[in-house]
Amino acid sequence: MSVLSISCSRKLVQLLLFAVVLAGCAVQADEESNTYVVGEEVYVYGNKIRPLRSPFEVYDFFSVPGCPPLSWVQKSPSFGRMLLGDRMYRMNMKLQFELNTTNEVMCTFTPTEAHLKRWRKMIKRNFVYQLVVDDLPASFMFGATQSGNPAVYTHYSLRLGVNSNRIVSVAVESRGPEPVEVGRVYTFTYGVQFIPSNIPFNERLNSYLGERLLNLRFRWVSIANSFLINLFLIAAVAIILLRTQRGLLQPADSELSTLEGGDGIIEGTGWKQLAADVHRVPHRAELFCALLGTGAQLCCVASLTIFATVVNGIRQRSIHGVVTLMLAFYLLTGLVAGFVSATQLMRYSALNPSLLSNWFRCMQVTLVFFPTFIVLCGFFTNVVARIYHSSRAVHLGGLTFVMFLLFLVYCPAVTIGSLLGRYFYRRSLILLNTENHYWQWMSFWFGASSGIYMYLYAIYFYFFRSISSGFFTLVFFFAYSTVASLAVGLIGGFVAFLSSLVFVKKVYAAVKTE
Known part of the structure; x- marks a missing residue:
């Protein structure tokens, strides 16, 4: 290696180490300690609003006609939130730790006809709000249909579970439905109740994962089931390959036999003919x-x-x-x-x-x-999100x-x-038996086909199992599915080629060529 190359490599390594430290700092950057004292203010942030049955179609919390935020200055987002398009603004709610309130006014709002039209559409599609308290999300309904008429909820009741000096659970209930009518003045109110809880702080996200996923026995049974199925399939394929290989490697009369009436020798046919070709570029x-x-x-x-x-x-x-x-x-x-x-x-x-x-x-x-x-x-x-004014941008x-x-x-x-x-x-033994030495790409595509299967299943899931609908959801679902399927395909292709390479080297090491 030349001196210039070594010098360049050293500079690149130094630059990379500096960047690693910078990236590590960005990843390790944490928020507050999540501890409070009695009377300390607890911030409530409005995050997003979306249809109940369309998780990809997400809009900014305050893009909906209603109460404005306390300030239009965003909460400093984490790097992950920036990538996912999350925007959070502080709501006009004054919460003090361990101090309950019942009927505090958030704002009064007189909607226009255009606002009411949008409200009716949102109520028809069952839109839900999501707010964030102490990094814990909580969802609640925007409105409901009563006796065939749309109504908007005007009171939000917050219940915060407290363990020692930390918040461990958040729940919001929508109340006070009022009919959507022209000329009506809506007064939005809120109340908060702090209740003791036995939930440990490090387990406060368990309720978002579901009991089934958190059940230790269920997880071990799932792991054992998957492991045994894979073990059985590997054993079955290994037995088939070993028996086939053993039979092909055994010296047979047809491999080295003297022609009747001559001195010629018939060489082996099939995969053995490719001993000099399998390692071609x-x-x-x-x-x-x-x-x-x-x-x-x-x-x-x-x-x-x-x-x-x-x-x-x-x-x-x-x-x-x-x-x-x-x-x-x-x-x-x-x-x-x-x-x-x-x-x-x-x-x-x-x-x-x-x-x-x-x-x-x-x-x-x-x-x-x-x-x-x-x-x-x-x-x-991103273009689709901008067109739909979605917070997914x-x-x-x-x-x-x-x-x-x-x-x-x-x-x-x-x-x-x-x-x-x-x-x-x-x-890959079948290709070699047909005297096809172009096994590298074939083995890669065999493994990469898992990504194709994943994408086909995504298509089936969206059209036959999912309750989502709309062009916006379709674009995001299939864009994410395409990226995930490509990643799985590349991983599968790499693993398949690596396995095939080991197999080819082993099987041709036993073949004696002239």
């Missing part, structure tokens, strides 16, 4: 290696996220924290993507030296393939910060991984 080797590297990276991201969630406890992590965690792992595992793709390309370059000059192109494909796909899906969904600040991290962390990580993989190297 596949078509479009740069793309193939880039896909393998991306699959290895996503496999690491999934494994690290699952491990971190299990260690820290899924009950204590919100979806926003998991999104932040996944992004951090994705940025840092760019090393894996670059290393795997470069190493595999160097293996192929030993058979085809012309590939040595294509390592930079392979690195570029590894660098832009998956992020470009996510950016395109995100751009399309990503914050400009969050988008800018993601691009900053991609350039500061991800690009150097992939580059360093590619350089390490480049210089480090310098220091």
